Each structure stands twice: as C-alpha cells, then as structure tokens.
Amino acid sequence: MSSILIKSATVVNEGQKFVADVLVKNGLIERIDHNIDAHADELIYAEGLHLLPGAIDDQVHFREPGLTHKANIYTEARAAVAGGITSFMEMPNTVPNTLTQQLLQDKYDIAAQNSLANYSFYMGASNDNIEEVLRTDARNVCGIKVFMGSSTGNMLVDNPRTLENLFSQSPMLIATHCEDEQTIKNNLAHYKELMGDDITIDYHPKIRNTEACYLSSSMAVELAKKHGARLHILHISTAKETELFDNNIPLKDKKITAEACVHHLWFSDADYATKGNLIKWNPAVKTAEDRDGILKAVLDGRIDVIATDHAPHTIEEKAQPYLQAPSGGPLVQHALPALLALHQQGKITLEQIAEKTAHNVATCFQIEKRGFIREGYWADLVLTDLNKPWEVTRQNTLYKCGWSPFEGTTFPASITHTIVSGNLIYKHGNFNETIKGKRLTFNR
Known part of the structure; x- marks a missing residue:
C-alpha cells in the first residue's frame, strides 16, 4: 500500500x-x-x-441485485466517494430481498469486487425469517433492518409476535423504518375518496403524516425499552418524534438512538411546488417547523447521526403521476456538500458535522477503528x-440515474x-x- x-x-x-x-x-x-x-x-x-473524518452513511439503497437499471454498488459507491463518504451500510430491500444469510453474502461478494468505498450490509427481517435473522454475525454485519411501515416484497413487519421476538431475541442493533401502515392506508383512502387518482405531491406529507410516524416510532421505543433491545430509528421526519429521544445519556451507553437525513434538514413542504416528485421520500418531507425541530434535535444530542437514505430511481419513474412515482432520491454525492453549506449559513459547526457523520456513527454501530482521525485508526x-x-448539474452528477434533487443548487x-x-x-x-x-x- x-x-x-x-x-x-x-x-x-x-x-x-x-x-x-x-x-x-x-x-x-x-x-x-x-x-x-x-x-x-x-x-x-x-x-x-x-x-474531516470520512463520512459513514448508515442508510443507503444501492439497488443491487435486481434493480440495477436504477443504480448499482459500483456507481453509487463511486458517487459516495466523490462526496466524501468513505463507508456505507446498505439496505436489504433489493430483489430478491436480503432475507437469508446466503443472499446477504452475495451482496458482500459484489461489494468486494466493485465498491470503491468501505461497506456493510443489513440483514433483512420479515414476518417469517426470525431463525435466519438470529444467525447473523454481529461482528461482521452492521445490523438488522425492520420496516415497520410500507416496504417492497416481503419486508413489511407488522406481526406483533414477530416484532416481540425480534426485539426480545436479537443480540445486535435493530434499525427501523417507522411509519404506521394502517394510518397511511386510512389517509390515502380519505384523499382518494375526495380526489380520486388526481392526488398531487403536496398531499404526500398529509398521507404519510406526523401521526403515522409518531405511532410507529413510539411503539418501537416502547418495544426496545420493554426488552432492553438496541434500537436505532432511521430518518426522523417530524419535530414531535424528537421528544422520544434522550440527550442526557452518553452515546456509548444509549440503547435507543436516532438518525436524521440530509433531505429532512434541507427541504420543506414548500419545495414540492418546484421539486415535485423529485423530493418524494418515505417518510415525507414535512413542514419548515419539522425541519427546524429536527436540526435542533441534531444539535442538542437527541438525534445522534446524519445520513442520506440514498435511494435512486430513474427520472422516467419520477416523472409519473404522484401515486405511481416511487419514493426516494439520490443523495450520497451531495450530502456532505449540503451540510457544509448549512455550516456556512451558521446552522451547524464543522465539529458537529464530523461528530454526526463519522464519530457518532462509529460509536452507535461499534465500528472497529473508523470514524475518527486517530493514530492507529x-x-x-x-x-x-x-x-x-460549484453548481450541481446533470453533467457533474455521478449517480447511475443521472439526476439530483439538488440540481441548480450552488x-x-x-x-x-x-x-x-x-x-x-x-x-x-x-x-x-x-x-x-x-x-x-x-x-x-
């Protein structure tokens, strides 16, 4: 070397x-x-x-295997490195879903051949694979991913007994997507009754609303406290949810931690008018008050890490009507530059950026010898x-999907x-x- x-x-x-x-x-x-x-x-x-210490992104969707028309491990890891992200943890809702140890190993094999960044992959949980989940090697795998809300394939975990088993038996970190499925279904049915199929993107945060997020997040916290589980709640999107978390416990001793994503710190529902489906994410981008409340919780220690939830789709897929357009967007190349822009606006210090994108991720996940600028690391x-x-353009965007929600931003x-x-x-x-x-x- x-x-x-x-x-x-x-x-x-x-x-x-x-x-x-x-x-x-x-x-x-x-x-x-x-x-x-x-x-x-x-x-x-x-x-x-x-x-700065290289950023460690604890939540990405690189789409390989099965969805490689949108992205793959090579292209997205390359874009991540250009954006100052040196390590990533990738999610299991690929095709097929990563629900067996063999499918998990397949992804590690792809990354070993193709990833310019350091890597780890979550083991996926479903309603019926608890035995496979419990075989996961905590030393070599970042965590277990549980979708407590809408997902693809067989990855929605809504069986109470399954959730009790996961939280009571898993010896390693459980990362959750928290949105209450029934609340979302009820909200969608309500707006369909009013508007038929002509629902527009500005209703997205009304369908996937604060109540849906808080119901699910609070249930996850309750389960974790009941069983003493190690819980990490992903992409907090509401100010109300930040009340669930504690900033009086040293991070190394926390059993319940939380993540904020760059898009929830940057955009608000006012941006749907110009960005449309390009900023359609689950959970939804909500109000400016939610955005400011999330940032406040990041700064005061209730929210521990900042990540991307990088989830690319093609521009053709995003151009469909609201109900057909998929949720998610590409972010790894632009996340750290966006945080540096927030720094220059006086909203966050460089020290806090290093803490939330590197130090705390390493501490939360107990990553070996990474996340700090230390001798021997x-x-x-x-x-x-x-x-x-520099201005974000289609020409300098490196994602396989070829676009960015930050296009036009300097x-x-x-x-x-x-x-x-x-x-x-x-x-x-x-x-x-x-x-x-x-x-x-x-x-x-």
Missing part, C-alpha cells in the same frame, strides 16, 4: 480544529503532528483545506475546500480529496479505481 503525507491541513476531529500534518501508512493513520518530516509516496499540500479521510463553490464548498482505508481514491474529480474498499467490522 502507498503512503500519504498530508501537510498543513486544518484537522476537524473530536470537537477540535487545529493545523497539523497527517502521515498515512499501510492503510492506517501512523502519525498526527505539527511538522512531520517523512518520505511518502503521495504528498498533499493542504494549507487552507479542512480535513484506518485512514478514512476527506479534504474540503470551503472557498470553492454549494459553497467542494470535496477535493477522499482517502479510503489509506488509499487516495478521489482527487480533484479523478478516481483511482484499482483499489477497492474494505468490509467494515464491529467491536461486538
């Missing part, structure tokens, strides 16, 4: 900012000091640039130029270099695709 010496970077790590050199050897951070005089195969002069690093604005900061497991994979728009990322391991 090649060595890298980063000179005079402004390091952002563990609540501090300081200028230092960083020496990387054999994939690891060997030394952090003020003036390192050492030979390295790659020398990066980083004066004026900020060095894997060198997952991203250099950013806070004074290099971000004030750029990603200049991304180092994955000690290898310089991205530099000023160019990729080194000869070296692949590594499988994440967990201290469990």
